[in-house]
Amino acid sequence: MKASLNWLKELVDFDLSVDELASRLTDAGLEVENITTMGKDLDKVVVGEIKKVSPHPRADKLSICMVSTGAEDLQIVCGASNVAEKIKVPIALIGALLPGGMNIAKSNLRGVESFGMICSEKELEIGEFEDGIMILEPKLRTGEPLTSALNLEDFILDIALTPNRPDWLSMIGVAREIAALCGSRVKNIRVDLHEAEKPASEMIRVEIDDQAGCPRYAARIIEDIKISESPFWLKRKLYSAGMRPINNVVDITNLVMLELGQPLHAFDYNLFQQKKVVVRRAKDKEKFITLDQVERTLNEEVLLITDGKKPVAIGGIMGGLESEVTPRTRTVLLESAYFDPRVIRKGRMFLDISTESSQRFERGADPNGVVKAIDRAAQLFAELTGGEVLKGVVDNYPSAICPINVKLRPQRVNRVLSTDLSSEQIKSMLVHLELPVKENQGLEVEIPTFRPDLTREIDLIEEVVRIYGYSNIKTTMRAGGNLVTEINAEDEFFRGIKQFLSGKGFFEVITNNLVDPEIQRRLNPDISPVTIRNPLSRDLSVLSTTLSGNLLSVVSYNKNRLEKNLRIFELGKVFMSPEGSLPQERYQLGIALSGAREPRHWEAKEVDADFYDLKGILEELLGYHSLSFNLVPSRSVLLEPDNCFNLRVKDERIGMLGGVSKGMLELFEIKNQVFWAELNVEKIMSLVQRMRTFVPLPKFPPVDRDVALVVDETLLSQEIIDEIKGAGRNFVEEVVLFDVYTGKQVEPGKKSLAYSIRYRSPEKTLTDEEVEEIHRKVILKLEQSFGATLRK
């Protein structure tokens, strides 16, 4: 909301600079985001009076004016059609520099000398009217600088308001706050109205069909109005609030809304087919054209104002095109009503519009401010449109909404705020907020209906601290509470993983898990993603079901920036939407590896990392937690068919590992090979035994034996190891593969594998003979099972 400093000063006395005011308001919850100045100083522009106008001898459209500036009379040539004798106008004297950059100098217009310029609003940049010169009010003193005569220098406070305070959506509400902060009082807005003899009730009746939606509807009739441009002071106020002046009728309703916070609406009375207003709910699919020329389809959430035959406005939200005030309007029906905030909100959400009016009603206007506002507007109609205000307000208010009383215990204030305020101090703060206080076993506060936000004791405590000042509250530094502070086990486990991987040279990335459904479908065709009903855009409309897409995007992004070596991981959530149940989410770990195995070094040749590099990382990561895994060949669109494996720990699938498929690399425009692993870290955590008991150290020494075998190339090393362990029974403690060879020295289709086997007995020291016997059995078994031959 934009609040003019000059306007505020009309409503309340205070002695603060604009910066001080802004800071006080900000502290009290009216956050002043910005202060702009309005109306730069117009040096050498004064109020002048046109004494005489005569035609230019050689130009039809120009006039020669004799203008008095108080000190002297000047001859000025003017091209505007609205020049006239005996009007006051702004004169830019010779030497003036206008805001638009125009420099005023003595000039000669088709043979006639001109000593200055008569200006339009637009030329002075104080308004938007440019058709003709600006005509000033006759009461202004000739010769006075225009800046001071029109009170042009102003500051506009741009205030960010919180949705709990409808009253701050008015100048009077902000003024009330200033009064409370400065210990001053708001000045009453003058309403003195001269009504005609003819009663308004003869012209209009108000019927409310939906009392819940519209608890109060008041109307006045003003006859014989003349639509015209508003006077400068009125336009100026609208400008200061960021609104555009339209004509005197519309401007008056807007002014009163800005001033008092009560939205008003003016109808052309003669466009009513019956002499009545009927407030009702719209019918489902009822159509109505609003004054922004949009045909809207309504539903039963929407309140309609009708003349009993046809709708004329959407109540509290927007008027209708067909009942709008036009230059031909002579009789105005003026509406001032109170609509239920929820009904207005539902209606405007359904219609997907927000107006100055709906903003105020949905936050909560003052049901008891309705008449004051309509009277204030009627007074201005009389003054500015020449209209006659018919007698009386036609006010339908079947059940009055009354102020409520709220109790406030001073000791509760002090307990919540840790203050030491007396009952008197608290009372005084509330009274300055125009909240009447009675003493009744503590305090009892009567809440005016313009403060719908105050319903409970705690609401009043907030009022006290706002006025008392947050900065005046103590700052207590003490522990308090429970001494037991448990470490979150999951956090701790994840922290360990992240630290391990960053130690291994992987950068952690964090990505947006709102992703493109198309890419998601290609990465994970079998799982349906959780879909956002109201996404920002289509490519951010589902939650990711795998971390792979985002990490491959990060790989691609960085490769495009000449980063050849990518080692990245993300530990984040993925989301699934199993049919017929609630969306599910869990933490996963994704790791991507691409580029060189080691940083470039003067000694070593650069070698690309491969499958075994990433497998090794996983072996270390899980091995740290004493978990070992098996790989089981698998299939996935993400990974190459012959380089795609499920990870299994103790027969549970915990993730996958492999080389990213060509198709996926193409999709993400990556030219190099990428290795990928994605693990279910929640499952891994559940498999880790957190408290392991100590295993006693072996009492007897081990014996190591090596064996080199030639076997078929397709035989898996793991099968050999399993066989060694089986054959060597309890004596085999550890089997380590230390050499793999294929080449000239073995026949084609074969490979040589060398293992070091550690034998140990828990019961005694094994003798050489005993070891020899076991080892022989092992070799025999390998020969039998795999047709292995010993390699010398």
Added chain:
Amino acid sequence: MLNTNEFQNSIQKTKEEAFREIDQENRLEGLEQIRVKYLGRKGIITSLLKNLKDFPEEDRPALGQLSNQLKKQVEEVLLQRAEKLKEIQLTLKKGRWFLDYTLPGRKGWVGKLHPVTQVNERIIQIFYGMGFEVAKGPDIETDYYNFSSLNFPQDHPARDMQDTFYINDDILLRTHTSPVQVRVFEKTEPPVRIIAPGRCYRNEAINSRSYCTFHQVEGFYVDTDVTFADLKGVLTAFVWEMFGKDVKLRFRASFFPFTEPSAEVDISCILCSGKGCSVCKHTGWLEILGAGMIDPAVFDAVGYDSEKFTGYAFGMGVERIAMLKYGINDIRLFYENDLRFLRQFQL
């Protein structure tokens, strides 16, 4: 003519100079030149010895001893250095490696944690030190936990404060980690003192100042005697630990449905020390978090006795804190994951 004292000093000085020269010499020929300079017939030490006769008789033996010692030491060091140089020459001749200690060492890759993680961890650490435990909740929440239980009524303009992604009428992506409050209250009796870190989502246009997902840390404490002064205390302590003890705090009134009284908390601009700069829009203050006393309506929703218990809650954006701490001007950088960005951060 030197006196006795000066003579002793000059011996000491000569010794230091000779040792330094020898140590820096890398050629055998150079060593020979140094030998001549000090020990030759007209050498410095030789001359010193010649001058002995000019001193009083009783001083001569002591001074003589000093000079001879010097001569011996220099001869010895010369010899050692010559041997070392010969050894190096031999090594080079044999073609063995000369240790160029300026070559880079063998190293592996170095990775780092994401700055959001680093700052998040730091926040958790600070509050853990004050006795807060970590609790977590789901990203996909119900309307009840995200809004209704937190005193955001249906059809109330307060709902407009947080643009929400909906999955259906009742299920949504949480807009803050405040739902964890309610989830904890449902399971625990006071006193409770918790921080709830986690990811949140807002349906806001993406630009340099806002992103559709971000991380928040919510903190809250409920007990029988928690006051607004305690809230000021805990947040002051946090700010001091995060940004340094010379940073000032400003609490100003605000509105959040689930706290009352509510406050926005600003810190004095850490970039210009409060003098005013473009980052703080020339106000000297930076908005850092929202806070307040937990609204009794929240206690009512979870069955806490709102007469007996009071509590405070606060919430801060992790990206926001990181941006302030490091002067980062575009929130999107956190989600772009450019390695040139990620390499820069180490708390």
